[in-house]
Amino acid sequence: MLLLALAGMIGKLLATGQMAKYMATWLDPLSAAAAALLAVMGAFELATLLDRRARSLRLESDRTEHAGVSPDQVAMAPEAPGKATPTGAEEALTALLVALVVGIGLFVTPRALGSSGLGGEPVSGLLLRYAPGHGASGGVPPMPSSTAPLIGDFDGLLNALRRAGAAMDGQRVRVAGTIVPADDLGPGELTLLRYQIAHCVADARPLALLVVAPRGATPEALEADRWIEVEGTLAERQRGGDRLVTIEATRISPIEEPASPYLSPPP
């Protein structure tokens, strides 16, 4: 039953799209295969259990009919020698832990990692920076913000920064992430957080961007871990000798958490 429940949980996560809140989506076929295998194993166990019960009932009926042995004595007959089984305590604890996993998977609505996934790392240390001396790559000139095509997602922004670095100054971007509170930000500044995963949330690495809110906006009013979409232009801010990748925002809008909230590792 545990195996079938586990298989069912994985199936539910895949069917509802919630698996993307736990694992990289490219692993979905592997998860589906694991669920199928668990279902097969569970079905075999169930079939074996039912078969044993049926034979035990037949044996019990034969013995009570021919030897006058009480049903209780038959039921308590020891198993054949050499067939060890896990202790009851081990079985119960295993069942409890599997039930915990299944319970969370079935009944908890998972949300993407937020500031609580930082493990105490200061967000200021995670802000994206231009590498020292990194300017235009391959002679790429800075792109005027008014004519540059908009980069519409975080992955696209990261790829562009890898290619052209500070030459991306003035580039129009639109990215989403969660707000992370930080004590050492200037007025009107906020930090946008996303996580990158290779396999699953356990290997998530945080990425943070400095965002300067539009004039008149009050980013302090936005609650921590709220998903927002920021549209603006790339710029650079000097902070403690570092050149921080900054978005000078023209618009900040609260949004619903995306169905696939995690970024993939760079190619």
Add this chain to the structure above:
Amino acid sequence: MVLPGPLNAFAVVFVSIVLQSLPFVLLGVFAAALVERHLAPGTLLRWLPHRRLATVLVAGLFGFVAPVCDCGVIPLGRRLAAKGVPGYAATTFVLAAPVVNPVVLFATLVAFQGRWEMAALRALMTLSVAVVVGLLAAWLLPGADGPTSPPETPGDRPARGLAPLVRLATAELLDIAFFVILGALFTAAVQILVPRGNLAALGGSPVGSVATLMPVATILSICSEADAFVARAFAATFAPGALLAFMTIGQIVDLRNGFLLARTLDRRLVVLILAVAYGLVFTEGILLNGVLS
């Protein structure tokens, strides 16, 4: 039901570790079941070299044939031990196979964008620990068992076909499931609750960087196919030797498989593994920082 921030983080990390381990654990238990069904006792012993050094080297390289993760390798290792493979050799295999296999080495190559030396050094560092542990176990702990066998699955009359194989695999899975899930629970709790502080501040020192990343690897307990991508994320602030130490120690000593290792190995062997792994990887990491930086 929606959980509050830290509890949500814990639940999501916990379940994700179980989910991502499952396919590889299933691979391991079915491989173990195949060994149990189709490999006669003593067969491997006839093929293994007679000298201990050669035996541990072969055991260490056997991972190329059996690409399983550090949780899935244990059922396979103990079935091999039950079929006559010396305990010290089975232990070497258990330590080396999660890294010394084509899948993980290819993932390392991809993560480090074709830098073959990172993949090669990772394999060599892992092999060095596995071989040294194997040799020391053979000489110092001749009586220590390698990975111990689970009880035989309660079976019915002997049968051919798929059913006994599936039942064996199921018995293996249920035998280790408790420890895999307990390891995931513990890892998730530590990842969320234990502050990692400002890691970047410690990245510059050749010794400090290795000393910092090694316990982080043990705490994070990332699987061998993914840890290279996490290591690469540290590449901006940590030297190559520290990254290699992170990738090596994380597959030998981590919270996720620690419970399983403690259950299946002799206690003295576990202490030997801890001491050799941490000592050797730390030393090699510092030396490589000097060579590669």
